[in-house]
Every structure is written in C-alpha cells, then in structure tokens.
Amino acid sequence: MPLISTVAPADATGQIAETYHQVENTLQRVPNTLQLFSNSPQLLENMWGYLNYFLPHSKLSMPLLVTIRLLVSQHVKCDYTTECNASMLMSMCNQTQEQVTATQQDPNQAPLEEKEKALLLFVLKSVKTPLEVTEQDVQALVGIGWEEKDILDATAHGACHVGASILFCTFKVEKDF
Numbered sequence: 001m002p003l004i005s006t007v008a009p010a011d012a013t014g015q016i017a018e019t020y021h022q023v024e025n026t027l028q029r030v031p032n033t034l035q036l037f038s039n040s041p042q043l044l045e046n047m048w049g050y051l052n053y054f055l056p057h058s059k060l061s062m063p064l065l066v067t068i069r070l071l072v073s074q075h076v077k078c079d080y081t082t083e084c085n086a087s088m089l090m091s092m093c094n095q096t097q098e099q100v101t102a103t104q105q106d107p108n109q110a111p112l113e114e115k116e117k118a119l120l121l122f123v124l125k126s127v128k129t130p131l132e133v134t135e136q137d138v139q140a141l142v143g144i145g146w147e148e149k150d151i152l153d154a155t156a157h158g159a160c161h162v163g164a165s166i167l168f169c170t171f172k173v174e175k176d177f
Contacts, residue, residue, distance in 0.1 A: 009024070019041070067085075073165050075124070078166070127159060
C-alpha cells in the first residue's frame with residue numbers, strides 16, 4: 001500500500017473517474033503508478049496527458065521510449081519502474097531477457113536502430129550529466145536526421161521519468177505488473 005491514500009478505480013468519481021475512464025480505454029486498466037496521482041486530480045490529468053502524448057508519438061518508437069525509461073529508472077535506482085520497463089520490453093517490444101540485461105549493462109547494446117541508439121545515449125547523458133551536453137551533441141543528432149522537436153521530446157521523456165520514478169519510490173507504489 002502506498003504511503004499516501006489513492007482512489008481505486010471502483011471508487012473514483014468526478015474528474016478522477018473521467019481520467020481513469022480514458023486510461024482504461026487505452027491501457028485496459030489503471031496502473032498503480034497513475035492511481036498514485038489520484039490524490040491530486042489535476043496532476044493525475046496532467047500525467048495522463050503526458051503519457052498519452054508519447055503513446056502514439058510519430059517519431060519516437062515504443063522500444064526507444066521504454067528503453068529510455070528502463071535506463072533512467074536504473075540510474076535513479078527505482079526498482080518498480082526498472083522492472084516494469086524491463087517487462088514491457090520483453091512483452092510488448094519482443095526483446096529477450098538477454099537483450100534487456102545486455103542493454104542494462106551497456107546501453108550501446110540496446111537492440112535499436114543506430115539513429116535511435118544515438119538519441120538514447122544523448123538522453124542518458126542529459127539525465128546523468130546535463131552540464132556536459134554541448135551544441136555538438138545536439139548537432140550530431142540533427143546530422144543523422146533527428147528534428148530538434150524530437151530531441152527535446154526524448155530528453156523531456158527521460159527527465160520527466162526521473163521525477164516520476166522518485167515519486168513512485170518515495171510513496172512506495174506497489175508492483176502491479
């Protein structure tokens with residue numbers, strides 16, 4: 001049980017129920033990670049909007065986004081999201097346990113296209129050592145075909161996941177996958 005009260009889907013009313021309905025229509029359930037935000041209905045709506053923006057992203061593939069979350073989770077030492085994203089890579093992105101483990105040990109081993117791998121490594125650098133990111137880093141990504149919007153989106157995805165992972169660990173979200 002998390003350290004703060006949450007609203008179960010069966011007990012939701014008003015804005016929380018509306019947001020849960022949208023989540024269930026897309027994900028077929030309301031994960032504990034989103035239920036955590038039910039204590040703050042506007043924050044719940046914002047978090048769902050954020051996730052819903054990335055689900056159908058036109059340039060950032062699901063394997064890339066899940067790998068970003070996996071490695072950011074590992075960096076933040078959030079077991080919940082590390083395990084969740086590892087599970088997603090295997091169940092939804094058809095990666096093997098060996099591939100996921102190799103990625104966790106060395107992000108250069110991620111089974112992604114080289115262009116995606118370059119963006120992944122940029123995001124990890126941004127999350128771990130943002131002051132070391134240079135104009136040349138950004139231009140290298142532009143040079144291989146990434147648009148600045150997509151570079152920003154991927155980096156925002158990684159940065160926001162740092163904050164979310166901290167919240168999940170702080171409030172002890174229970175495993176539900």
